[in-house]
Amino acid sequence: MGQSKPFARVAVVVEDDDIQRDMIALLLEESNFQVIRCEDAETAALALKMRHPVLLVTDVSLAGRMDGIELARLARMTNPALRVVVISGQAPMTALPDGVTFLAKPVYPSALVREATH
Known part of the structure; x- marks a missing residue:
């Protein structure tokens, strides 16, 4: 039998900039998150x-009808234990x-x- 892999925690990264999204995802993957x-x-x-997931990382400004703060609010209502990090270049x-x-x-x-x- 081979060694089992450690259980990966799931994180959702929401960012409309491809480079930023990939950088955040890679950083979390290095910390044993499945992103x-x-x-x-x-x-x-x-x-x-x-x-x-156990973690949500979202930008404030997003394409679509909902922004990151609305998503954070929805996520916390659905799962109050969810760790939520909001990122932005400006204060919300x-x-x-x-x-x-x-x-x-x-x-x-x-x-x-x-x-x-x-």
Whole structure:
């Protein structure tokens, strides 16, 4: 019998910029997360419902009808234990839902990993 792989925690990364999304995903994969990459909040909402992740990392500004703060609110209502990190180049214009962490862009890898594994 071969060695079993450690159980990978699932994370959803929502970022409409391909490079930013890939960088965040790679960083989380190095921290033993299985990452679902999404371009918009609607796709991410479906991933949250179907895959039951332990972490959501979302940009505030997203393509589509829902922004990252609305997605964070929906995610926390659906699963209050979900770790949610919202990222943006600007401070959010509306209050973040309870339990949601904000990180300003550029996001430092160590800060993201600390919040993801907190």
